[in-house]
Amino acid sequence: MYRARLRCYAFGMKAWAIKNYGKNSKLELLELARPVPEADEVLIKIKAASLNPVDFKIKEGGLRRIINYPLPLILGNDCAGTVEATGKDVTGFTAGDEVYCRVDKHKIGTLAEYVTVRASSVARKPRTLSFEEAASIPLVGLTSWQALLTVGKLSAGKKVFIPAGSGGVGSIAIQIAKHVGAYVATNTSGRNLQFVQGLGADQVIDYTKEDFSQTLRDFDLVFDTMGGETQRKSLEVLGPGGVIVSIVGPPTPEFAAEEGLGPLVKLGAFFLSDRLRRRCRRRGLGYHFLFMRPSGEELEELGALLDQGKLRPVVDRIYPFSKADEALSYLELGRARGKIVVSW
Numbered sequence: 001m002y003r004a005r006l007r008c009y010a011f012g013m014k015a016w017a018i019k020n021y022g023k024n025s026k027l028e029l030l031e032l033a034r035p036v037p038e039a040d041e042v043l044i045k046i047k048a049a050s051l052n053p054v055d056f057k058i059k060e061g062g063l064r065r066i067i068n069y070p071l072p073l074i075l076g077n078d079c080a081g082t083v084e085a086t087g088k089d090v091t092g093f094t095a096g097d098e099v100y101c102r103v104d105k106h107k108i109g110t111l112a113e114y115v116t117v118r119a120s121s122v123a124r125k126p127r128t129l130s131f132e133e134a135a136s137i138p139l140v141g142l143t144s145w146q147a148l149l150t151v152g153k154l155s156a157g158k159k160v161f162i163p164a165g166s167g168g169v170g171s172i173a174i175q176i177a178k179h180v181g182a183y184v185a186t187n188t189s190g191r192n193l194q195f196v197q198g199l200g201a202d203q204v205i206d207y208t209k210e211d212f213s214q215t216l217r218d219f220d221l222v223f224d225t226m227g228g229e230t231q232r233k234s235l236e237v238l239g240p241g242g243v244i245v246s247i248v249g250p251p252t253p254e255f256a257a258e259e260g261l262g263p264l265v266k267l268g269a270f271f272l273s274d275r276l277r278r279r280c281r282r283r284g285l286g287y288h289f290l291f292m293r294p295s296g297e298e299l300e301e302l303g304a305l306l307d308q309g310k311l312r313p314v315v316d317r318i319y320p321f322s323k324a325d326e327a328l329s330y331l332e333l334g335r336a337r338g339k340i341v342v343s344w
């Protein structure tokens with residue numbers, strides 16, 4: 001083990017990292033130390049990574065109240081690749097296994113040649129998917145799974161509104177909701193109407209022409225991927241006992257407690273969400289904020305559905321590793337149709 005550690009330290013790796021936080025912070029291609037797996041971790045040699053809006057939010061410093069990563073910070077939360085080495089307590093994986101994962105929140109960095117991840121966050125790559133397709137799934141797949149099924153308790157016959165159905169989250173969320181037999185409404189711009197219908201949406205609203213809150217009624221669940229005006233209007237869409245599960249905020253005191261965040265952050269979450277929670281309570285609605293969690297087990301379940309053809313990956317563009325900075329700039333435009341992937 002000691003020798004293995006020395007070998008890893010002796011090697012460097014290429015990685016896209018930031019040296020400071022802020023709107024003008026730039027991704028730079030650096031030579032950094034190759035990470036060494038802890039006892040419960042695997043070292044993954046990355047073949048593909050996908051990008052998520054959280055990557056540019058982290059770059060801008062938007063998540064520092066929740067997680068303050070040391071600099072330089074390698075960006076990237078999703079990857080697919082092969083196991084290079086395992087920590088001494090890992091039993092489920094061996095070198096050479098093809099895997100995919102959403103890395104642990106406190107230890108990100110998939111825009112690199114290698115990353116270490118707790119084995120419990122890792123799953124076998126769906127065998128029918130390429131590394132690029134597999135890398136597109138973890139963060140958005142787990143987010144949708146947890147928002148719709150774990151928190152939102154969506155089941156057959158229930159009605160769910162999923163705004164922005166053409167985005168990275170929306171495009172897999174529609175498929176998961178249809179898989180459990182729910183009725184799905186979504187909104188998107190005119191250029192994506194057919195695309196979201198093709199994913200299975202039952203009702204599609206062109207947000208450039210129509211106001212969803214005038215059309216949709218008596219829904220059981222809103223999976224809020226947009227916040228702002230969309231979130232405010234979502235209350236009109238829900239029937240009695242309906243629930244909003246938001247992944248964009250505001251965070252709640254319950255979330256702050258679950259994450260073990262300090263009293264000031266808890267107080268901040270209370271005030272940020274107070275108005276919305278009161279509006280929901282007055283109408284007999286529920287409000288939850290979700291910050292998704294990595295899970296190897298849930299990824300195995302998603303992988304089975306992908307291999308059975310019940311879900312499919314939605315990849316908009318694939319960039320080479322040398323152009324990961326361009327990939328992030330494209331994602332920041334907010335027009336992605338599905339996922340943006342970086343390939344080695």
Ligand SMILES: NC(=O)c1ccc[n+]([C@@H]2O[C@H](COP(=O)([O-])OP(=O)(O)OC[C@H]3O[C@@H](n4cnc5c(N)ncnc54)[C@H](OP(=O)(O)O)[C@@H]3O)[C@@H](O)[C@H]2O)c1
Binds near residue numbers: 143207
């Ligand atoms: N809390 C968590 O754990 C968690 C997890 C995952 C994601 N998130 C957050 O969830 C949000 C969505 O993520 P994402 O990956 O889906 O983003 P994304 O892929 O960048 O979303 C892009 C899509 O949004 C659509 N869109 C833009 N404006 C719209 C509008 N006004 N109405 C409807 N659709 C609109 C665009 O379609 P058009 O081009 O047709 O407009 C585009 O297809 C982000 O803020 C992300 O940070 C949070």
